[in-house]
Amino acid sequence: MDEQAPRLAVWKFASCDGCQLTLLDCEDELLSVAARLEIAYFLEASSAPGPGPYDLSLVEGSITTPEDLERIRHVRRVSRRLVTIGACATAGGVQALRDFAGVKEFASVVYARPDYIATLDRSTPISAHVPVDFELRGCPIDRRQLLEVISAFLAGRRPVVPAHSVCVECKARGNVCVMVAHGTPCLGPVTQAGCGALCPSFNRGCYGCFGPMESPNAAGLNHWLRGLGMSTPELVRIYRTYHATTEPFQRAAEEAEEHG
Amino acid sequence: MDAVVIESLEPLIAELRSRGFAVVGPVVRDGAIRFEEIASAGRLARGVTDDQEPGRYRLRETGDEMIFSFAASPDSAKRYTQPPRQALFRMRGERIEEAEEEAPRIALLGVRACDLAAIGVQDRVFLGGRHPDPAYRLRREALLLVAVNCAVPGGTCFCVSMGTGPRVTAGHDIALTELAAPHRFVVEIGSERGEEIVRALPRAPASARDQADAEEVSRTAAGRMGRQVETEGIQERLSAHDSPRWQQVGARCLTCANCTMVCPTCFCTTVEDSTSLADGTAERVERWDSCFTLGFSEVNGTPVRGSNPGRYRQWLTHKFSTWIDQFGMSGCVGCGRCITWCPVGIDVTEELANLP
Amino acid sequence: MISHPMTPVVYRVRSRRPDRVDTVTLTLEPLRGDCPPFLPGQFTMLYAPGVGEIPVSISGRSRSGGYAQTIRAVGAVSAALCGKRPGEVVGVRGPYGHGWGVPAAAGLDVVVAAGGLGIAPLRPVVRALLAGRDRYGRVSVIAGARSPATLMYPRELARWSRQGADVQVIVDHPDHAWHGPVGLVTRLVDRIVFEPRRTHAFVCGPEAMMRATAEELLRRGVAPARVELSLERNMKCAVVRCGHCQFGPLFVCEDGPVLGYDRAGPMLAVAEL
Numbered sequence: 070m071d072e073q074a075p076r077l078a079v080w081k082f083a084s085c086d087g088c089q090l091t092l093l094d095c096e097d098e099l100l101s102v103a104a105r106l107e108i109a110y111f112l113e114a115s116s117a118p119g120p121g122p123y124d125l126s127l128v129e130g131s132i133t134t135p136e137d138l139e140r141i142r143h144v145r146r147v148s149r150r151l152v153t154i155g156a157c158a159t160a161g162g163v164q165a166l167r168d169f170a171g172v173k174e175f176a177s178v179v180y181a182r183p184d185y186i187a188t189l190d191r192s193t194p195i196s197a198h199v200p201v202d203f204e205l206r207g208c209p210i211d212r213r214q215l216l217e218v219i220s221a222f223l224a225g226r227r228p229v230v231p232a233h234s235v236c237v238e239c240k241a242r243g244n245v246c247v248m249v250a251h252g253t254p255c256l257g258p259v260t261q262a263g264c265g266a267l268c269p270s271f272n273r274g275c276y277g278c279f280g281p282m283e284s285p286n287a288a289g290l291n292h293w294l295r296g297l298g299m300s301t302p303e304l305v306r307i308y309r310t311y312h313a314t315t316e317p318f319q320r321a322a323e324e325a326e327e328h329g
Numbered sequence: 330m331d332a333v334v335i336e337s338l339e340p341l342i343a344e345l346r347s348r349g350f351a352v353v354g355p356v357v358r359d360g361a362i363r364f365e366e367i368a369s370a371g372r373l374a375r376g377v378t379d380d381q382e383p384g385r386y387r388l389r390e391t392g393d394e395m396i397f398s399f400a401a402s403p404d405s406a407k408r409y410t411q412p413p414r415q416a417l418f419r420m421r422g423e424r425i426e427e428a429e430e431e432a433p434r435i436a437l438l439g440v441r442a443c444d445l446a447a448i449g450v451q452d453r454v455f456l457g458g459r460h461p462d463p464a465y466r467l468r469r470e471a472l473l474l475v476a477v478n479c480a481v482p483g484g485t486c487f488c489v490s491m492g493t494g495p496r497v498t499a500g501h502d503i504a505l506t507e508l509a510a511p512h513r514f515v516v517e518i519g520s521e522r523g524e525e526i527v528r529a530l531p532r533a534p535a536s537a538r539d540q541a542d543a544e545e546v547s548r549t550a551a552g553r554m555g556r557q558v559e560t561e562g563i564q565e566r567l568s569a570h571d572s573p574r575w576q577q578v579g580a581r582c583l584t585c586a587n588c589t590m591v592c593p594t595c596f597c598t599t600v601e602d603s604t605s606l607a608d609g610t611a612e613r614v615e616r617w618d619s620c621f622t623l624g625f626s627e628v629n630g631t632p633v634r635g636s637n638p639g640r641y642r643q644w645l646t647h648k649f650s651t652w653i654d655q656f657g658m659s660g661c662v663g664c665g666r667c668i669t670w671c672p673v674g675i676d677v678t679e680e681l682a683n684l685p
Numbered sequence: 686m687i688s689h690p691m692t693p694v695v696y697r698v699r700s701r702r703p704d705r706v707d708t709v710t711l712t713l714e715p716l717r718g719d720c721p722p723f724l725p726g727q728f729t730m731l732y733a734p735g736v737g738e739i740p741v742s743i744s745g746r747s748r749s750g751g752y753a754q755t756i757r758a759v760g761a762v763s764a765a766l767c768g769k770r771p772g773e774v775v776g777v778r779g780p781y782g783h784g785w786g787v788p789a790a791a792g793l794d795v796v797v798a799a800g801g802l803g804i805a806p807l808r809p810v811v812r813a814l815l816a817g818r819d820r821y822g823r824v825s826v827i828a829g830a831r832s833p834a835t836l837m838y839p840r841e842l843a844r845w846s847r848q849g850a851d852v853q854v855i856v857d858h859p860d861h862a863w864h865g866p867v868g869l870v871t872r873l874v875d876r877i878v879f880e881p882r883r884t885h886a887f888v889c890g891p892e893a894m895m896r897a898t899a900e901e902l903l904r905r906g907v908a909p910a911r912v913e914l915s916l917e918r919n920m921k922c923a924v925v926r927c928g929h930c931q932f933g934p935l936f937v938c939e940d941g942p943v944l945g946y947d948r949a950g951p952m953l954a955v956a957e958l
Binding site for chain 1: 414590603606607
């Protein structure tokens with residue numbers, strides 16, 4: 070391997086490992102990645118943590134413990150570029166649902182000895198604590214987009230990760246709109262593209278796991294979804310999943326409650 | 330060649346296939362009329378119609394033997410004339426290689442007068458200016474158009490207002506009118522290529538009654554438009570940049586871009602650059618884009634059209650007004666797709682009617 | 686088969702001159718053959734392989750016949766282009782667009798007003814004016830910059846002054862060594878001499894600067910059609926197919942980038958057009 074190859078690190082915080090697995094899932098391309106980058110720290114794939122500094126750090130997971138807070142500052146210090154991967158690292162993830170209730174209460178229900186649990190009141194994205202160079206969305210992230218981010222980093226260009234709606238991809242793929250043709254509620258119009266319109270391709274509505282698109286009009290969509298028969302609790306629930314605390318989706322759920 | 334009558338589409342499909350055309354026709358899939366490759370007439374939609382209204386599309390069984398009793402499909406010919414994603418070139422070292430142009434021969438069976446008009450609009454855009462697109466030309470020449478005169482316009486159709494239908498008058502190779510009792514097709518020729526194909530089919534001359542029935546189909550269809558647009562003075566009405574109507578529709582618009590994706594004439598694209606991880610080869614592709622994205626008008630990091638009303642105004646104004654300045658023709662052919670497939674049912678005809 | 690309008694021609698970087706901290710002028714020559722002719726105000730699409738493509742105005746012709754193009758590193762593509770060294774290659778399409786109406790200025794006083802990097806597309810205009818100096822009345826060049834350190838082409842401005850132009854510069858954020866006027870380019874309109882009803886103006890810079898300068902010239906009595914601006918819009922193709930550069934009924938790539946204020950003025954007054 071080239072002595073000068075840029076060094077890649079992959080870090081994990083509160084998460085399910087699914088986004089890291091996406092990197093392993095790149096199979097053929099992973100060999101190319103390994104040829105162009107030195108994979109210096111990646112516990113999921115190797116047990117030998119390499120010393121910093123790193124040219125590119127991919128960070129999975131949200132910040133949920135006091136220890137996380139220290140560690141993410143360390144990661145930032147040893148990383149030239151820091152890219153968050155996935156909904157947890159970018160938006161707090163599904164575990165940010167704790168923000169809407171008391172975390173102590175949850176802990177007392179879940180754990181036999183809640184006093185052993187040292188956790189923060191909220192699950193927060195990486196960007197709430199350190200500067201982030203790029204945020205890759207998705208729950209989990211899309212493997213093509215991950216490879217694009219790595220390629221773009223190597224080529225010195227802006228990653229081609231459009232912030233427009235899922236609908237653009239859905240139509241390019243040739244899907245029939247599940248909302249118009251089947252009456253299936255779909256968050257595609259307010260959700261950022263990137264997944265290749267996966268769920269609508271299987272006649273399911275979009276669950277919004279890539280988070281809000283660049284100019285989401287959730288109030289406009291909510292009005293129509295009510296017409297399709299969705300109740301207020303259902304509307305609140307569809308926005309309170311992977312990006313519950315991201316401002317546009319948080320507001321969308323509140324808007325649904327206000328007009329309920 | 331005078332009009333003839335054929336009893337079945339099977340010989341036509343077989344003839345087209347024997348000439349090397351992939352025949353793409355209407356089938357029922359995913360609860361809609363879709364255009365996909367067929368091997369025989371048995372695969373074609375039959376006995377179904379569509380109910381279309383703003384933001385809603387449903388198929389309904391009629392139980393009859395008619396094949397083409399529906400209006401615009403969500404699929405238009407744009408997918409074939411201008412694919413959603415096209416490779417432009419690769420660059421390695423100091424060499425640029427253009428993407429190899431492949432244009433398989435495709436016969437589109439069942440396109441409507443509005444679709445033909447849309448292809449005419451795209452021809453003007455991609456071939457009519459100072460920078461003709463050789464790849465478009467190749468695809469276009471590989472396309473054989475077997476049109477069908479609309480019998481059952483949809484609730485969102487307004488081709489009569491736009492002067493593009495419902496009767497096929499130009500741009501086709503072959504035009505069919507489907508008639509009932511007995512089930513048959515009146516066939517009219519639009520090109521030499523079309524004539525050659527029809528001559529190879531079992532056929533009978535069209536009788537006076539056949540022709541009268543066919544004309545009646547178009548006459549009836551013309552009277553059943555679900556929507557209409559007053560085109561007189563439309564450019565003047567669309568110059569009302571400050572109308573409060575833009576704010577109202579902007580509040581409803583999701584800026585999701587569906588209208589532009591389903592529009593058979595919307596031609597806007599963007600480019601994407603990539604580099605191969607394996608050997609660093611640079612590649613450039615062109616893909617469908619939309620004036621509803623923020624990146625579309627971004628200059629130095631700031632979009633010219635950042636607001637929803639601003640973007641909606643751009644789309645409607647371009648389609649119905651500035652397109653005329655740019656290309657000498659309207660950008661709208663009245664197919665109604667943008668109305669049906671808007672996920673929140675925004676109706677361009679209503680928006681136009683409500684401008685001062 | 687004829688080449689696709691989106692396919693660039695490979696050019697080699699012949700020279701690279703750093704102008705300012707983030708700005709360089711490259712001269713580019715095709716690997717084979719000659720550069721096509723260009724008119725002042727026209728632009729090319731410059732492609733940094735694997736990074737992207739952007740419109741860049743042509744600011745002159747090099748001695749060996751190549752294009753001189755001045756680029757400021759503001760994004761990934763422009764930064765990649767600015768980083769190109771002599772011997773490296775880029776892709777070039779064009780030249781494109783409707784240039785400055787230099788011949789229309791014959792016999793008149795001429796005002797050339799530039800803001801920031803807006804002087805780059807005006808450089809060939811000034812050179813053409815000064816090369817045929819006796820065909821024009823008074824020639825005034827007013828140029829503004831954010832700061833003395835970002836003022837473009839300082840040596841050339843001095844040369845133009847020696848060659849018979851009234852050259853005035855202004856900066857918005859002076860440093861301790863600056864003794865010239867402070868403020869926006871529009872302030873310089875009062876410091877130059879021209880006969881408004883017999884004046885032709887070429888204006889290029891940020892949109893707000895161009896509008897303010899045009900309005901000031903109009904207020905002084907210059908005819909709107911005699912004030913030309915060069916517009917900037919998002920542009921992906923430059924060959925009337927991507928749709929991005931639309932400006933009302935116009936495609937900036939083909940109908941512009943240079944437009945008379947009689948047409949551009951009313952449209953620029955409409956928000957988000």
